[in-house]
Amino acid sequence: MAAGQLTKADFQSDQETRWCPGCGDYAILAAVQGFFPELGIPPERIVFVSGIGCAGRFAYYMDTYGMHGIHGRGPALATGLAAARDDLSIWVVTGDGDALSIGGNHLIHALRRNVPVKILLFNNQIYGLTKGQASPTSELGKVTKSTPFGSIDGPFNPVSLALGAEATFVARTIDTDKQHLPAVLRAAAEHDGAALIEIYQNCPVFNDGAFDALRDKTRGAVNRIYLEHGQPIQGVVRGADGALRLGSDGAPVVHDAHRDDPSFAFELSRLSASPDGPTPIGIFRDVARPVSGLELGRQLADARAAADDAALDAALSAGDTWTVS
Amino acid sequence: MKPSDRIGISQGVKATETRERVVVRMAGDSGDGMQLAGSRFTDATAVFGNDLATLPDFPAEIRAPAGTVAGVSAFQIHFASRDIHTPGDAPDVLVAMNPAALRANLGLMRRGATILVNEDAFSVRAVQKAGYSESPLEDGSLDGFTVKRVPMSSLTSAAVKELDGVSSRDAQKAKNLFALGVLSWLYDRPTDVTEKWIRGKFRGPVLDANLAAFRAGWSFGETSELIDVQVKVGRNPEVEPGTYRNINGTEATALGLVAASLKSGLPLVFGAYPITPASDLLHSLSRRQDLGVRTIQAEDEIAAASMALGASFGGALGVTCTSGPGLDLKTETIGLAVMLELPLVVIDVQRAGPSTGMPTKTEQSDLLQALYGRHGESPLPVLAASSPGQCFDAVYEAARIAITYRTPVILLSDLFLANSSEPWRIPSAGGLAAIDPRLRTTCDGTFLPYARDDRLARPWAVPGTPGLAHRVGGLEKADGTGAISYDGANHARMTELRAAKVDGIEVPDVEVEGDGDLLVLGWGSSFGTIRAGARRVRDRGGRVATAHLTHLRPLPANLGEVLRSFERVLVPEMNSGQLAHELRAQYLVDVESFCKVQGQPLLPSELEREIWQRVS
Numbered sequence: 001m002a003a004g005q006l007t008k009a010d011f012q013s014d015q016e017t018r019w020c021p022g023c024g025d026y027a028i029l030a031a032v033q034g035f036f037p038e039l040g041i042p043p044e045r046i047v048f049v050s051g052i053g054c055a056g057r058f059a060y061y062m063d064t065y066g067m068h069g070i071h072g073r074g075p076a077l078a079t080g081l082a083a084a085r086d087d088l089s090i091w092v093v094t095g096d097g098d099a100l101s102i103g104g105n106h107l108i109h110a111l112r113r114n115v116p117v118k119i120l121l122f123n124n125q126i127y128g129l130t131k132g133q134a135s136p137t138s139e140l141g142k143v144t145k146s147t148p149f150g151s152i153d154g155p156f157n158p159v160s161l162a163l164g165a166e167a168t169f170v171a172r173t174i175d176t177d178k179q180h181l182p183a184v185l186r187a188a189a190e191h192d193g194a195a196l197i198e199i200y201q202n203c204p205v206f207n208d209g210a211f212d213a214l215r216d217k218t219r220g221a222v223n224r225i226y227l228e229h230g231q232p233i234q235g236v237v238r239g240a241d242g243a244l245r246l247g248s249d250g251a252p253v254v255h256d257a258h259r260d261d262p263s264f265a266f267e268l269s270r271l272s273a274s275p276d277g278p279t280p281i282g283i284f285r286d287v288a289r290p291v292s293g294l295e296l297g298r299q300l301a302d303a304r305a306a307a308d309d310a311a312l313d314a315a316l317s318a319g320d321t322w323t324v325s
Numbered sequence: 326m327k328p329s330d331r332i333g334i335s336q337g338v339k340a341t342e343t344r345e346r347v348v349v350r351m352a353g354d355s356g357d358g359m360q361l362a363g364s365r366f367t368d369a370t371a372v373f374g375n376d377l378a379t380l381p382d383f384p385a386e387i388r389a390p391a392g393t394v395a396g397v398s399a400f401q402i403h404f405a406s407r408d409i410h411t412p413g414d415a416p417d418v419l420v421a422m423n424p425a426a427l428r429a430n431l432g433l434m435r436r437g438a439t440i441l442v443n444e445d446a447f448s449v450r451a452v453q454k455a456g457y458s459e460s461p462l463e464d465g466s467l468d469g470f471t472v473k474r475v476p477m478s479s480l481t482s483a484a485v486k487e488l489d490g491v492s493s494r495d496a497q498k499a500k501n502l503f504a505l506g507v508l509s510w511l512y513d514r515p516t517d518v519t520e521k522w523i524r525g526k527f528r529g530p531v532l533d534a535n536l537a538a539f540r541a542g543w544s545f546g547e548t549s550e551l552i553d554v555q556v557k558v559g560r561n562p563e564v565e566p567g568t569y570r571n572i573n574g575t576e577a578t579a580l581g582l583v584a585a586s587l588k589s590g591l592p593l594v595f596g597a598y599p600i601t602p603a604s605d606l607l608h609s610l611s612r613r614q615d616l617g618v619r620t621i622q623a624e625d626e627i628a629a630a631s632m633a634l635g636a637s638f639g640g641a642l643g644v645t646c647t648s649g650p651g652l653d654l655k656t657e658t659i660g661l662a663v664m665l666e667l668p669l670v671v672i673d674v675q676r677a678g679p680s681t682g683m684p685t686k687t688e689q690s691d692l693l694q695a696l697y698g699r700h701g702e703s704p705l706p707v708l709a710a711s712s713p714g715q716c717f718d719a720v721y722e723a724a725r726i727a728i729t730y731r732t733p734v735i736l737l738s739d740l741f742l743a744n745s746s747e748p749w750r751i752p753s754a755g756g757l758a759a760i761d762p763r764l765r766t767t768c769d770g771t772f773l774p775y776a777r778d779d780r781l782a783r784p785w786a787v788p789g790t791p792g793l794a795h796r797v798g799g800l801e802k803a804d805g806t807g808a809i810s811y812d813g814a815n816h817a818r819m820t821e822l823r824a825a826k827v828d829g830i831e832v833p834d835v836e837v838e839g840d841g842d843l844l845v846l847g848w849g850s851s852f853g854t855i856r857a858g859a860r861r862v863r864d865r866g867g868r869v870a871t872a873h874l875t876h877l878r879p880l881p882a883n884l885g886e887v888l889r890s891f892e893r894v895l896v897p898e899m900n901s902g903q904l905a906h907e908l909r910a911q912y913l914v915d916v917e918s919f920c921k922v923q924g925q926p927l928l929p930s931e932l933e934r935e936i937w938q939r940v941s
Contacts (some may be wrong), residue, residue, distance in 0.1 A: 013796070015808065044791045049635070052799075060796050060809065065788035067638055068798025069631070070661050076628035080635025080643065081788075083619050084594050088639070088788050106631075109624035297619070304592055304617025312587050312754035315616060316580055320518060321570045321751065322372050 006037035013063040019054060024175035024201035025122065029061055031175075032120075035182040039089070039189055046089045049078045051098035054129050054203075055122040058093040072103020075110035078117040079292075086297045089189070092119040097127050100136040100156050107196075108165035113292040114193040118185075121158055121198045122175075126207035139274050144206075159269040159284055162196040163262045169195035170265065171283040175202060176215055180226075180281065187283055193291045200275055213276045227268065227282030229257040235278055236271065246271055246278050257286045339547075341513075343557045346405030348413035349508065352430045353422030353443075354391050355384050355398040358501035363400025364746075365505055365522060369514040371571035371748050374560035375404040378853065379573075379746045380412035380926070385685045392454040397429040404512075406559040410712075410853025412745060414928040418511075420504050422446060422477070424455035431461075436469040441507065443500065445478035473551050477503050477542075484541035490530035498531075499538035506542020512556050516543060565750060572749040574742035577716035578672065579609040583616050584717070584752075585724035586642050589760035594636030595620045595644045596629035601684040602740040603648045603674040626651035630658035630671065637667045638797070640764060640787035642724060646672040648740075649691050650681065652698075660699045662733035663823065665797045666775075666783050669733040670723050674743050677924045686924025687740035689849050690900035695735040696878055696907065702820045704827040706730070707877040709737040711852035714749035716742060719875060725760050726830055731782045737877070739899075741926045742850045766790055775807035781826035828879045835881040841868030843939050844891040846916070848874040848904050851897055851927050858932025867940050874904070880911065888914045893939055895919060897927055 011033040019025045036046070046064040050056040052071035059066035065088075069077045074092040082090055092110075099107045099121050110117060126144065127133040133146035137158065141150040162170045169191040173184045181199070188195035200211040214220045225235050225246075237250030244253065244267045256264060265285040272279040349366070353359045360381055370377050382399040389396030403413030415435045421427035423446040434440070442462065452460045461467055462474065481500040485491045502523070509516060516539075523535050546552045572580075586593035595618065597607040611620045619636075623629035626647055633643030647655060652673045662669040675691045677683035695707045706726050710719035716738060723736040765772075765784035774795040775783050786793035795807060803810035804818055837844065839859065847855040852873050859871045872887065874880070888894055888908065894916040896905045902918035909916060919935045921927055 015796075042791070044794050045789055047788045059798065062796075063794060065794050066796035066798075067635075067665070068796065068800065070657055070799055073627060073631040073658065076623065076631035077635035077638070079621070079628070080594060080596060080632030080637075080641075081639045082635075083621055083632065084592060084636035084639035084641035084643075085788065105624050106628055109628070293619070296614075300592070300614060300617045300619055303615055304587070307587050307616045309587075309754035311616060312584055315583060315613070316754065317568060317570065317751050319570055320368050320372050321568050322374065323568045324374070324564045324566050 006040070006042070008033045008037060010043055011036045011063050013061050015060045017061055018057065020205050022204040023054070024124065024203070025054060025058065027175045028120070028122065028181070028199060028201065029058065031178060031181045032185065033062070035185050038186070041089050045087065046091070047081060048091050048093060049074045049081065050093040051095070051103060052129070053095040053098045053127070055093050055095040055098065072098050072101070073106060074098065075103065075106040075115075075117065075119060079110055079113065079115045082115050082117055083293055083297070086294060090117045092117050094119060094121050096121065096123045096125060096135045096137040096158070100158060100161070108161070111162055111165040111167040111194050111196060114168055114289050115292045116193055116294070118188045118195045119197065121196060122201040123158060123198050124201045124203040124207055125155070125210050126203050128203050128206055132206040155274070157269060157273070158196070158198045160266060163266045163269060163285060167196050167285065168193045168287050168289045169283070170285045171195070172198040172200070172281055174200045174211065174214055174281065184283065187286065191286055193289060211275050214279055214281070223278045225271070225278055225280045227255050227257070227280050227284060229255055229283065229286070231255055233280075244268065244271060257283050260287055339552075340554045341557055342554055343559065345407060345558070346403065346409060347418070347512065347556060347558055348401065348403045348416045349418045349420070349512070350399055350401040350416035350430060350433065351420045351504065351508075352397055352399040352426035353501070354425065355386070355388060355396045356391060357398070357422045358498065359398050359400050359422070362501040362505040363402060365519050366508055366514065367402055367746060368522065368571055369509065369518045370402065370404045371569070372518045373515055375406060375558055376408045376561040376564070376748060377402060377404040377571070378409055378412045379403075380741070381744045383685050385683070392423055392425055392451050394425045394429045394455060397426050399426070399430060404558060406561050408561060408563060410857045411926070411929055414930045420508065422500070422504065424452045424457055424461065427461060428455045428457065434470065437471070439471040439473065440467065441473045441475060441504075443477040443504070444474040445476045475507065475545070475551060480541060480545060481538045484537045485534045488530060488533045488537060491534045492530075495531055495534045499534045502535045502538040503542035503545075506539040506544075507546045507552065510543045510546025510555065511552060512558060567750040569748045569750055571746050572714055573744060573746040574710065574713040574716040574738055575605040575609055575744070577714050577749065578606055578720050578738065579613065581717040581720035582610065582644055582724065583613055583618060584754070584757055585721050585760060586618070587616065587754075588757050589642060589724070589728055589762050591640065591642040591728070591762055593618045593644065594633060594641040595646070596623050596632035596636075597621075597646045598623050598626045598629045598651060600626070600648045600651050602676060602743050603646045603651070603672070605743065606646045606672065606674070626654035627658060630655035630669075634658055634662050634665070634667060634669050637669055638665070638788070640785070642668065642670070642728065644670040644672070646674065648674050648676045648684070649678045652691060652694060656699050659705070659733050659735070660701065660703050661799050663699070663703045663705055664799050664802070666731045667785070668727035668731055670720070670727050671733060671735045672720065673735060673737050675737060675739040677922070683924045685740070687850070687926060688899050688922060688924065689737070689739055689851070690903065690922070691737060692848070692877065692900065692903040693906065695737055702824065704824045704878070705732055706734045706827055706830055706879070707737065708734065709849040709875055709877055710742055711849060711873055711875055713742055713745050713747045717749070717752070721757070728760050728762050729782065730780060730826060730830060731785055732827065737849060739850050765793060768792055773805045773807070775802050775805050777822070781822060781829060830879055832876040832879055832881050834883040835872050835874060835887055837870050837872045837887060839863065839868070839870045841870050841940060842892040843936065844870045844872060844887070844894045845932070845936060846872050846874065846888075846894055846896050848877060848898070851899065854927040854929055854932055855897060857929035858936060861929060861933045862936045862940065867937065869936050869940055885912045888912050888916070893917065895935060895939060897932060897935065899927060
């Protein structure tokens, strides 16, 4: 199939989508399917790997190769796939429970290794598929089925976590933002190495409105702080004490996503503790670092191509040998 | 040694005696280099042409306090002029480098055996540290043993003191080579193999010191009146023609995996997390980049298995390796592999459990976990390796089944197999049966990812193949299409198909050796012990049959008939009777168990005793 002729329909599988009506996942799926033709990669070279949770179903709906894995293990499955194949575009779809709770270890290590996989973290701040328990991104005091008196545990900030895990590409976007979401996907696809994209995703059944301060047209216009490399960050200044803060009382700040030191990106990630007020949206960090196993994979492929029976015989008879006739 | 044996010492020519087999055990502090000395002695013995079997016995602590019983490390070798199958039971000779080594190993020795001690190490303080109140060399506790007191430390120091640049520390560290030299003379081992190794391994003053210590030990054996007889153990004449090397289970497994990769044309992706005693396989394969092996040290056991499975999805031979506690964690991924019907080789180097158990001690207690330890109806093939060298064939067979039938396979090895060594007839690469992965590359009409061939295996279409893009996952599959299905009748059919595929795997019939009313049936690493025990019985006129299982699921088709053709069946195991349980369930045969869970391999003498209790 000539990549230039691809359309959105080429990425739509024949499976009936079965998320709840109004789920933010529909908007993300439409944006991803709409964006992929422009990547120019034939569908058979694309793989979606997912874990468990509502987001996990995503893999069935893309007409690419796909694996709906086990809870939290998507990044590990994808790491193995990437180790075997350097000719694929590998995407992991996960949720806040999948990525940050049961699969937290795999997430941080995939980022640390800089495995060439793009991780889409659908964050709805709730367990949806199991019908409404607190998640590791639920806010302190959140009342859910499992926390009827309010959650006593504070949440993760996924962007801060990813930066702490040495991620080379970290971004945040919003399910319904039809311009911004594809733009972030494009940048992630162009990034060599691991990418983490936190997508604020509304769960209309168990946590409706969690991101209204950003998704709502009027409030969103005020609260979205767009990060664009090389551009001044609107609504963010550096105070006399040297700290970044929200507001206008201080020196203007120009965004630099390519800074090797992650502390600037980390500072940005700490400007908002929860998505109910002004919140940075965009690419926090995008830096170059050696990609896990890229060179090694090529060397090994060459070695294997050259390994014939004689090479195997040599390996089998290494060391001291003796012959009995 | 009887005085009458002490003949021919005049003019420096010592007496010799010929033995059919000898068991030597070397023991010292974990920093004394006993494993190194033992493996050098083993290589020389192998090259000489004896049959042999070895057993390293490590302490649990990496560096337990020096001189304590907890820190004793030992290496045992059994070598013979005929074929043998085990590292032997009671050693004929113990080399004890310090009082703790003597204390830790004396219980294994029969009265009359020889004990070579490093006399220099028996200071008052060292003796107390080992838990003795008085020196065992003086208190009469060694009466009945032939004790040879050799001042190894001071003789080593004397041998190296003239060498340039050799520190007293180098001298102390070389005393294991002195001991090796003494043993090499005592058993008439070729010295060139060892000297060549020393020259290849060390540089500068350390090379000089080790070489000097080894030669000094040899000369001591040759000249000292303490060592009054040289023991000859002739070559084993009953050996199949071929080229041999000495190999342990870990190396044989590594080579088997490399061979399976090259003979199937699939890249080997090996995911592992460090765990005793499986880590050595990761180390070994990590050095095989020259043959295209990709190893990944994963963040945990779960990831190690998942990485292997992810690689298999991409068209690689995905392999993961662990020991008991890690198998618990991999269970979830193995279940996914059952559902995905993709190749995955899982190697479990068993150790004593439950939980952390005894990580440096062997056991065969994961059999039922391998067979049944997953949620849902989750069948998979299970194999077990039977000897160090046989690990090569076992893992090659595991890979063949995994690839051919698109299924996870568990291969059970154990600590004893991983660390023990034996002569191994080197197979020729050209003689290994190629493994055809039959990757699906084309399709007429609609591609059905869960259609099945005559083996009930589904097509393996890897990403990158145009026209065959499909999705797999842990949810139940509709027969044929692989679409998600919650249909009850479909689930029943898929459950049957998954089981029928595994149970339809062709497995060679079990072969019975010998005859009689009693069958001794084993599995895994007890192969050698059972053969040796049965041979002792037969040598004394007893009648006993033996058989061994390498395929645990599916079991050989003739097994039921074999079991029913004997009046009694004895199943020796290093667990509480797991195979016996399985056989009773499968065949309603009243098998008897002989169980041992002491963290040590079964011994031929134990088998001999158990067999005699059941035959007349």
